[in-house]
Amino acid sequence: DRGAKSEGRPGYTCRELLKHDFLLLIVINCCFSGQIVVTVHPGDNVTLPCQAAGSSIRAVEWTRPDLEPDTVLLYIDGHLKPDYQHPSFKDRVELVDRDLKDGNVSLILKNVNRHDTGTYTCGVKTGDTDQIRLIRTVRLQVTGEVVSLRDAAVVGVLMYKRRKNKRSGQPADDDDDDDDDDEADGKASPGQLI
Incomplete structure (x- = not known):
């Protein structure tokens, strides 16, 4: 912090x-x-790392304590339990390795958005214990704006047209008329000065 x-x-x-x-x-x-910070841009997928010791992992729980319900992902005896999950994470989270080989219980969060910013906790239940033991706390920071290729292209075209029209003296909304007669004699009509 x-x-x-x-x-x-x-x-x-x-x-x-x-x-x-x-x-x-x-x-x-x-x-x-025990807390690490992961920074990601909106629209990206991100892996929140968590490594548990031992090979007898019976359950994995990822939570975000500021939410209600706070469960991001619950995995018990080889099965995901989506009924306990916060709705904003439905179909957007999975474990890196469902076989939990080598204790890797890292979480993949897909299509990150600014509302995903927060503190996540990773816990596991091993062996014969009934308690989920906290392993790792991860702070996720979502930064920057997501700009689609389409949005960037539209902005680029509008900037091009505006620059072209400024040079030619044409009003910005008159982009279909390529008449450059006024540009040739260096004079602009009164309507073109607005």
Whole structure:
């Protein structure tokens, strides 16, 4: 967090420590706290990493505590449980590896949007335990604007027409008339000056 106090140095934020070149202290106090930050652009797919120890994983739960319900993905005994999932994540999340080989319980979030910004937690249930154990906290930051190719093309065409019309003295909405007679003699009619 931007204003969070470093546990090892009361009165200093992580950002202030960076300014004072205490890089090692920052790495220890800020980066190994179990939370990582992942930055992504709208429309992209993103993998939120989570690695669990052991091979006897019975359940995986990804949550976002600020939502109700808070479940992003629930996977129990080889099956996804979409009935418990927050509606905004339906058909947009899956595990990197449903076989949970090597403890990889990372989450793929598809077609990210600005509403996906938040803190996600990854937990697993292993062996004979009934408790889901927190493994990782991931902060997802969605940045930038998504611009489709079509939108960019429309803006480009409009800018081109406007520039062309400014040079020729034509009104911006009169783009079908290629009559350049006024441009040739260097004079513009009163209607073209508006």
